[in-house]
Amino acid sequence: MILHLKNNVAHDRAEEIAASINAFLIHSEGKHVLISGAAMKEVPGDIHSEVDEFWVFDNDIQLASKKYRSEKREVKIGNVTIGGTNNSTLLIGGPCSVESEAQIREGAELIVDMGLTTLRGGCYKPRTSPYSFQGMGYEGLMLLKKMREEYGLNVITEVRDATHVHDVIEHSDVIQIGAKAMYDQGILRACAKTNKPVLIKRGFGTTLKEFVQAAEFVLSGGNENVILCERGLRTFETNTRFTLDLCGVAWLQEHTNLPIVLDPSHAMGYAYGVPVLSRACVAMGIDGLLIEAHRNPKVAKSDASQQLTHDEFRALLESLKPVANAVGYKMI
Ligand code: PEP
Ligand code: MN
Numbered sequence: 001m002i003l004h005l006k007n008n009v010a011h012d013r014a015e016e017i018a019a020s021i022n023a024f025l026i027h028s029e030g031k032h033v034l035i036s037g038a039a040m041k042e043v044p045g046d047i048h049s050e051v052d053e054f055w056v057f058d059n060d061i062q063l064a065s066k067k068y069r070s071e072k073r074e075v076k077i078g079n080v081t082i083g084g085t086n087n088s089t090l091l092i093g094g095p096c097s098v099e100s101e102a103q104i105r106e107g108a109e110l111i112v113d114m115g116l117t118t119l120r121g122g123c124y125k126p127r128t129s130p131y132s133f134q135g136m137g138y139e140g141l142m143l144l145k146k147m148r149e150e151y152g153l154n155v156i157t158e159v160r161d162a163t164h165v166h167d168v169i170e171h172s173d174v175i176q177i178g179a180k181a182m183y184d185q186g187i188l189r190a191c192a193k194t195n196k197p198v199l200i201k202r203g204f205g206t207t208l209k210e211f212v213q214a215a216e217f218v219l220s221g222g223n224e225n226v227i228l229c230e231r232g233l234r235t236f237e238t239n240t241r242f243t244l245d246l247c248g249v250a251w252l253q254e255h256t257n258l259p260i261v262l263d264p265s266h267a268m269g270y271a272y273g274v275p276v277l278s279r280a281c282v283a284m285g286i287d288g289l290l291i292e293a294h295r296n297p298k299v300a301k302s303d304a305s306q307q308l309t310h311d312e313f314r315a316l317l318e319s320l321k322p323v324a325n326a327v328g329y330k331m332i
Contacts, residue, residue: 001040002062003047003054005032017047024220035062035220061212061256063219064226069257072287075197075225078154078173080117080332082227082287083259088332089324090288092156092261093313094120095295096303097133098140106295108147110310114317117332119144119153120290124160124168125302126180133301135160138167145171156199156290162186169194179203179231179266182214192221199227199261199290204234208248212256227259228252229290232267241269241306244277249284261288265306271297274308275316282323282331291316 003023005014007030014032018025021044023036031052038057055068062068074084082090093114094107098121111119123140125133136143141157141164148155154173158181159165165187168175175194179201181187191198198218202211215226230249232242244267252260262284264277278289293313294300300307308316317331324331 001036001038001043001054001056002068003034003036003043004052005034005050006052007031009050013050017050020044021047026220026222026224028224038062059209060216061209062216064212064215064256064258066255066257071257072259073224073226073257075227075259077118077197080154086287087285087329089282089286089320089329090118090261090332091116091317091320092118092120092288092290093293095300096292096307097122097125097301098136098143098157099301101143101146103295104140104143104147106310107293108151108153110293110313111153112151114314116317117154118156118173119147119151120156120176120292122158122176122302124158124164126158126160126178127302135302138164141167141171148173159187159191162190165190169196173197174199174227176229177201177214179206182206182211185217188214188217189221192218192223195223195225197225197227198223199229201229201231201263202233202245202248204232204242206233208251212252212258215256215258227261227288228256229261229263230267231263231290240267240273242267244268244281246280246284249281249286253284259287261290262286263290265290265292265303265308269306271306271308271312274306275312275319278316278320279323282320282329283327285327285329289320 023034125135156174158176174197235243262281292307294307297307
């Protein structure tokens with residue numbers, strides 16, 4: 001249940017009520033908002049006079065639910081805003097991993113040259129094998145920070161575990177919680193305590209409900225800047241790396257109030273499928289598209305087969321513009 005307390009309820013009293021009903025207390029749009037589990041179906045008699053509005057739910061998708069807030073939430077990433085009624089699809093591009101200063105600089109220059117704003121690049125890579133490139137770690141994060149400062153770009157990078165979550169929060173504009181990390185409570189709880197936007201990628205065996213509940217961890221801790229990212233599920237199919245769940249995206253659009261970003265690069269696993277899938281994604285009216293592009297994909301240290309060349313990435317944006325326009329969106 002979500003309860004909005006009346007404006008005249010003092011902060012101390014709001015905390016007391018939250019403790020008494022074992023609820024989270026957050027402050028949203030000038031209101032004291034209490035969130036307890038969906039098992040709570042009635043407002044307790046003793047706090048009735050202090051409650052302004054309340055919402056009852058069938059399950060623990062609450063703050064993210066359209067039943068609570070029918071309008072899509074806005075998330076500000078530096079000086080760009082996605083979600084809400086902006087009808088903008090933010091194209092986020094860059095390599096899978098930061099590999100060297102020269103490489104990430106070329107990525108940054110591509111983004112700037114194309115008039116885009118947001119550069120991706122992983123530093124703490126959650127690899128499947130311990131023998132693969134594990135990312136440059138803090139050194140890579142410092143390179144990304146340098147690009148952020150020199151080129152005035154927004155940067156998005158992933159957190160692998162809670163040991164470096166605070167460094168990523170400090171030096172990035174969007175914190176990416178990867179498909180393998182989305183169940184990590186240390187990460188989710190740390191991200192709940194910042195106001196930086198958090199992009200949560202859906203695990204490849206994660207139900208929609210589990211996915212949105214991960215978002216609820218961040219929202220109920222007080223960070224309202226949450227973005228969902230679909231990046232493909234594991235199915236029986238082995239010819240493509242994963243299977244992009246566009247049905248799931250339609251479900252999320254219908255039932256949740258969170259901005260949605262799609263990542264066809266990781267879903268497909270092969271560069272040839274990325275442009276056509278991107279056009280399908282943009283045609284759904286989405287808030288962002290996350291695409292891997294590398295100056296020389298053949299020698300990329302991670303995800304080599306799926307990264308677009310810089311020329312392919314430029315051509316992709318041009319091909320997406322009319323698709324976005326056809327559904328009342330614009331590429332930003
Ligand atoms: C990535 O974005 O490079 C990545 C590792 O993504 P995911 O967590 O979706 O596998
Ligand atoms: Mn990758």
